[in-house]
Amino acid sequence: MDFGFCLSPSSHVQMDKIDLATFNRLKETNPDINTCIACGSCTATCTAGNFTEMSFRRILLMLQRGKEDEAKKMIQRCMLCGKCTLVCPRGINIRKILLDITR
Amino acid sequence: MKIFDPFVLPFVLGMAFVLTYCFVGLIKVILQLPKDDRKKFLRSLVTPKTAWANIRDLFGDCLFHVKIWKRNPILGYMHSAIAFGWFMIIVIGHVMLFTLKPLQGVEIEGFARTFTNFYYPIFFKYFAEEGKIFGFLMDFFLLMIISGILIAVVKKIHSKIVGVKRVTKFGFADNMIRFALWTIFPFRLIAEKTNIYAFWWLYSIDLLIFMCMLPFTRYMHIPTEALFILLRHAGLNAREPRKGYALAQIYSCPSCGLCIDACPMSVNDKNSGNTSAYFMKKLRNGDTEEAKRIAETCLMCGKCVKVCPVSIESCDIKFSQRAETPYYVNSDHSYLDVILTEAQRSGEISSNNNKVLYFAGCMTQLTPKIMRAMKKIMESAGEEFQFLDENGGICCGRPMILSGKTAEAQAMIAKNTELIKKSGAKKLVLSCPICYKVFKDEYHLEGVEILHHTQYINELIKTGKLKVNKGDVNYVYHDPCELGRAFEIYDEPREVLEKAGNLRKAKSEKELSICCGGSLGSFNLTQKERDEITCNSVADLMFNNPDEIVTACPLCLKTFARKAPVAVKDIAEVVSSQL
Numbered sequence: 001m002d003f004g005f006c007l008s009p010s011s012h013v014q015m016d017k018i019d020l021a022t023f024n025r026l027k028e029t030n031p032d033i034n035t036c037i038a039c040g041s042c043t044a045t046c047t048a049g050n051f052t053e054m055s056f057r058r059i060l061l062m063l064q065r066g067k068e069d070e071a072k073k074m075i076q077r078c079m080l081c082g083k084c085t086l087v088c089p090r091g092i093n094i095r096k097i098l099l100d101i102t103r
Numbered sequence: 104m105k106i107f108d109p110f111v112l113p114f115v116l117g118m119a120f121v122l123t124y125c126f127v128g129l130i131k132v133i134l135q136l137p138k139d140d141r142k143k144f145l146r147s148l149v150t151p152k153t154a155w156a157n158i159r160d161l162f163g164d165c166l167f168h169v170k171i172w173k174r175n176p177i178l179g180y181m182h183s184a185i186a187f188g189w190f191m192i193i194v195i196g197h198v199m200l201f202t203l204k205p206l207q208g209v210e211i212e213g214f215a216r217t218f219t220n221f222y223y224p225i226f227f228k229y230f231a232e233e234g235k236i237f238g239f240l241m242d243f244f245l246l247m248i249i250s251g252i253l254i255a256v257v258k259k260i261h262s263k264i265v266g267v268k269r270v271t272k273f274g275f276a277d278n279m280i281r282f283a284l285w286t287i288f289p290f291r292l293i294a295e296k297t298n299i300y301a302f303w304w305l306y307s308i309d310l311l312i313f314m315c316m317l318p319f320t321r322y323m324h325i326p327t328e329a330l331f332i333l334l335r336h337a338g339l340n341a342r343e344p345r346k347g348y349a350l351a352q353i354y355s356c357p358s359c360g361l362c363i364d365a366c367p368m369s370v371n372d373k374n375s376g377n378t379s380a381y382f383m384k385k386l387r388n389g390d391t392e393e394a395k396r397i398a399e400t401c402l403m404c405g406k407c408v409k410v411c412p413v414s415i416e417s418c419d420i421k422f423s424q425r426a427e428t429p430y431y432v433n434s435d436h437s438y439l440d441v442i443l444t445e446a447q448r449s450g451e452i453s454s455n456n457n458k459v460l461y462f463a464g465c466m467t468q469l470t471p472k473i474m475r476a477m478k479k480i481m482e483s484a485g486e487e488f489q490f491l492d493e494n495g496g497i498c499c500g501r502p503m504i505l506s507g508k509t510a511e512a513q514a515m516i517a518k519n520t521e522l523i524k525k526s527g528a529k530k531l532v533l534s535c536p537i538c539y540k541v542f543k544d545e546y547h548l549e550g551v552e553i554l555h556h557t558q559y560i561n562e563l564i565k566t567g568k569l570k571v572n573k574g575d576v577n578y579v580y581h582d583p584c585e586l587g588r589a590f591e592i593y594d595e596p597r598e599v600l601e602k603a604g605n606l607r608k609a610k611s612e613k614e615l616s617i618c619c620g621g622s623l624g625s626f627n628l629t630q631k632e633r634d635e636i637t638c639n640s641v642a643d644l645m646f647n648n649p650d651e652i653v654t655a656c657p658l659c660l661k662t663f664a665r666k667a668p669v670a671v672k673d674i675a676e677v678v679s680s681q682l
Contacts, residue, residue: 032629082623
């Protein structure tokens with residue numbers, strides 16, 4: 001029956017069952033992601049984020065939650081312009097991480 | 104008098120090997136060229152303009168080494184003494200051959216005569232008398248070579264004496280062939296002067312070692328450079344990192360290491376291994392993994408290309424190397440379709456062709472003071488203008504191209520082209536050299552004049568539209584890589600700054616300016632490594648104690664601002680404050 005509204009699907013993540021292979025590999029090659037404070041500067045300046053929901057902060061969160069496919073879908077929007085890297089207060093090489101996720 | 108001795112055989116063997124190898128290599132390079140490039144190459148050989156350039160550079164670069172002389176006269180003499188001296192000895196040897204007809208009374212014909220001609224000039228003194236004039240010339244050039252070798256030995260022991268800080272580190276093969284080269288000429292001198300039979304053998308065996316190792320070491324640049332000059336003048340582009348044109352460049356690299364001192368990354372000794380000399384070496388040795396890593400670490404500032412005495416376009420090869428790394432994301436930039444121009448957004452469709460269109464670009468969006476300054480300048484000059492991306496624009500596509508994803512960049516290029524064409528403007532002003540580079544190279548904007556704001560402001564001042572009051576601040580100007588080295592826009596910003604204040608010189612200027620360290624070209628450099636480069640560049644700019652550092656690139660501005668001891672400003676800010 002269609003009520004014109006619905007409950008949102010569960011966003012429950014079972015941390016024991018997810019596959020963190022990509023995130024762990026990323027942590028090894030780019031240890032600087034451990035220093036991320038999720039301030040959102042990258043998201044605020046993102047050129048693609050101006051038009052879409054692209055957000056590096058969320059991409060990192062998705063990978064930590066094992067949602068690799070969603071993260072990769074979001075990266076499709078990226079223009080690699082590098083503003084995120086430039087504004088990061090922790091000096092994280094975000095552009096390299098974005099490229100590494102896709103490899 | 105004899106006409107043959109067994110000691111000539113090692114030389115003949117070595118020479119035959121080198122000639123065969125070079126011939127096969129030549130065919131290989133030409134076959135590997137893409138079809139249209141091969142046509143272009145063959146056509147360039149008969150086009151008068153390129154043919155003249157070929158002849159000029161074959162003499163200038165291969166024979167007289169003009170570019171090394173310009174860069175460092177001591178190294179110029181060292182290289183010329185050895186290479187030009189050796190060349191002259193061979194030439195004089197052949198000239199003397201003509202004076203000996205028939206060979207010492209022994210009449211030989213046909214193949215035997217050709218065979219004799221092959222080795223005779225190399226061992227002339229053993230077989231015949233040189234005569235007074237030729238004898239003097241031979242001794243003169245031989246001593247010239249040995250003087251060059253002496254400088255080379257000094258350079259090997261302590262390179263700073265000849266003005267070189269860092270030299271390329273060589274492996275076993277390169278060291279051994281160098282030793283062989285250094286000993287060839289003393290052996291010859293001793294053999295000629297004392298006529299001790301054993302030294303003729305040593306001389307010949309040395310030549311054999313040199314020639315057998317030549318194809319596998321850096322000395323392959325001797326024969327390859329000639330081919331490379333021809334290919335370069337044909338206007339080709341390296342499309343694959345190890346094939347065709349790129350292969351000719353790889354073998355033309357003499358690993359001289361002039362790029363090592365020039366490279367901004369060399370400020371950290373650990374990173375001096377990431378310079379072009381090593382990149383080409385890795386490619387030559389087939390070490391693809393390392394070549395890939397170096398290609399992705401490079402800042403792409405282009406300084407190595409400018410200082411290279413062979414003019415190897417290493418940045419282009421790095422681009423093609425980057426393109427080989429797959430990008431497992433199907434870029435989806437379809438969201439760009441809905442973006443409208445400012446005019447469309449505000450509902451007014453302007454058909455005024457006189458207006459100036461201003462495209463700030465991503466980096467300028469991060470430094471809004473440049474946008475404000477540009478607005479003030481254009482208003483006070485009474486220009487009719489429009490912003491293309493005041494409320495957020497899209498990337499120009501250059502960063503994608505820098506990552507080797509040229510195909511993925513097309514979506515952005517197409518959208519920006521559409522927006523600019525729709526606006527109807529005939530003049531496009533950009534604030535960011537990164538954008539400027541891609542707009543000039545990749546965009547097809549026929550009928551639209553593309554200007555960087557340094558050029559535009561200079562034009563406004565020259566036409567009298569803009570009045571600038573001269574202040575008494577001492578400025579130093581930093582040349583952004585993509586404005587200076589890429590397009591040689593050196594004078595316009597300096598003319599503008601001289602109107603606004605006093606211009607002081609940096610230690611390294613124009614084509615030798617040091618990258619700010621913020622370049623989008625590099626992927627692997629960490630923030631710490633970038634900071635080292637920035638500090639080095641700032642120290643270079645502060646050489647004459649200026650009051651302010653001025654640049655023309657928003658990325659340089661942001662990078663310098665973190666480390667500079669004085670204020671860092673964009674040229675537009677300087678001008679707008681002096682109106």
